[in-house]
Amino acid sequence: KAGVTQTPxxxxxxxxxxxxxxxxxxxGHRSVSWYQQTPGQGLQFLFEYFSETQxxxxxxxGRFSGRQFSNSRSEMNVSTLELGDSALYLCASxxxxxxxxxxxxxxxxxxxxxxxx
Amino acid sequence: xxxxxxxxxxxxxxKGAPVELKCNYSYSGSPELFWYVQYxxxxxxxxxxxxxxxxxxxxxADLNKGETxxxxxxxxxxxxxxxxxxxxxxxxxKLIFGAGTRLxxxx
Numbered sequence: 001k002a003g004v005t006q007t008p009x010x011x012x013x014x015x016x017x018x019x020x021x022x023x024x025x026x027x028g029h030r031s032v033s034w035y036q037q038t039p040g041q042g043l044q045f046l047f048e049y050f051s052e053t054q055x056x057x058x059x060x061x062g063r064f065s066g067r068q069f070s071n072s073r074s075e076m077n078v079s080t081l082e083l084g085d086s087a088l089y090l091c092a093s094x095x096x097x098x099x100x101x102x103x104x105x106x107x108x109x110x111x112x113x114x115x116x117x
Numbered sequence: 118x119x120x121x122x123x124x125x126x127x128x129x130x131x132k133g134a135p136v137e138l139k140c141n142y143s144y145s146g147s148p149e150l151f152w153y154v155q156y157x158x159x160x161x162x163x164x165x166x167x168x169x170x171x172x173x174x175x176x177x178a179d180l181n182k183g184e185t186x187x188x189x190x191x192x193x194x195x196x197x198x199x200x201x202x203x204x205x206x207x208x209x210x211k212l213i214f215g216a217g218t219r220l221x222x223x224x
Contacts, residue, residue, distance in 0.1 A: 048211060108160050
């Protein structure tokens with residue numbers, strides 16, 4: 001099976017702009033999670049989607065939003081970009097478990113490197 | 118609140134030496150704990166999970182609920198083990214990562 005893919009791989013934006021990142025999970029995986037990775041804060045959970053519904057959200061401002069489509073592909077959007085949003089954004093998918101709840105392994109994509117100037 | 122602590126940012130050892138990467142956690146329920154590894158220029162990948170009780174690439178980790186620890190161990194380090202290691206806890210529908218420990222194995 002193909003792994004988790006993320007597009008674009010690199011992105012440069014300026015402050016105040018907005019950005020949309022895309023994630024395609026492994027075929028058959030219905031759960032998609034997003035993480036922000038920075039040198040200072042490490043890996044931080046943004047949100048998780050399952051069957052087009054946001055199931056959990058991390059401690060990020062409302063400028064960070066996401067959605068999931070019926071084919072399980074997911075997008076995350078960051079509006080009014082700030083310098084501190086520069087980071088590697090990782091997407092991960094995992095296989096379905098009992099009633100859609102699973103603590104099974106998360107498979108990570110290569111990430112999108114966002115630079116805000 | 119759930120939290121994962123990896124006290125060492127960098128662990129530097131020589132090839133053949135034993136390795137122990139420390140991880141402590143805070144969680145009110147029964148934790149699901151994982152070790153993820155990120156080799157240079159590769160994506161983050163699962164190394165092992167506590168419920169599997171497996172040994173992967175010679176690494177093992179034992180969950181100690183009394184000490185709330187999940188330390189990663191390997192008896193003899195190899196140069197190819199050099200990477201960033203993250204301890205993670207799954208709870209309340211999210212994966213919480215520690216800050217990570219960089220393992221550098223010198224020849």
